[in-house]
Amino acid sequence: MRNIELRHTFPHLLSGRSLKNIVPGVVLALLATPVLAAENVITLGGGVDVAPRYSGSDKTRVSAAQVVDYAMANGFFIGTTRGIGYGNNIGNLDYSAALSYRVGRKDKDVSSDSISSGSDELRGMGEIKGSAIVVPGLEYKVTDWLHLQLQAEVPVSERDNGEAVHFGISSPFYTSPKNEVTLALTGSWGSDKYMQTYYGVSAAQSSASGFARHDAGAGIYAWSMNLDWTHKLTSRWSVLASAGVTQLTGDAGDSPIVLRKTSPTGSLKVTYSF
Secondary structure (H helix, E strand, C coil): CCCCCEEECCCCCCCCECCCCCECCECCCCCEEECCCCCCEEEEEEEEEEEECCCCCCCEEEEEEEEEEEECCCCEEEECCCEEEEEEEECCEEEEEEEEEECCEECCCCCCCCCCEECHHHCCCCCECCEEEEEEEEEEEEECCEEEEEEEEEECCCHHHCCEEEEEEEEEEEECCCEEEEEEEEEEEECHHHHHHHHCECHHHHHHHCCCCECCCCEEEEEEEEEEEEEECCCCEEEEEEEEEEEECHHHHCCCCCCCCEEEEEEEEEEEEC
């Protein structure tokens, strides 16, 4: 099998470390939309992710990252970074839909190999259960260096966790036979349920945790900027590096559980495709 071309899309909820998110519903890792290959491709890899313990935490967690992905020539895919779904294109418009998983949040520190986020700072806030979600996405290639992107998260379990929408632009501004460097700017919007789940503090939570009560309404809750670099060591081996920053805003930024509005993120992975 030969390698498949990978095209940068939104950071969404699937990172290379096994369905882990940094900002709830915003994946701060490379999500690849396959341009149909002539053959089926399996990609295996691993590395590290660096991110806040939870969205708004002032502490950082370094965790192991795993990549297992199977992309079929007909557009179907399954893997740790994308879930189970289908992607294809009509001219300059790429489209995809996947069944995936939005990880939960615990009110205690979690280990480096846990797929959940969490921190002792959230004691009394209770646990947010993970959600099975449907993830439709669109990407329109305006030019070779300017892509417009739209992606949604619609929960099909734990539906009270709410919906999110991510929108933005990406620019693969440097491409060579061995390297691709992409800069992406993403805005994220959450529904009332989403915002209250991840950034609100109810009366009961306030009493148990000591945080002031906070009502979070629907709106844009984060802006993210990512710089991603893919380097092909050989036709099969690649290095993927990502560095970014996320700024919480609106009711999310004003939440009492948010101890740091601006958070750096990063990842480094090595993959093998065959």
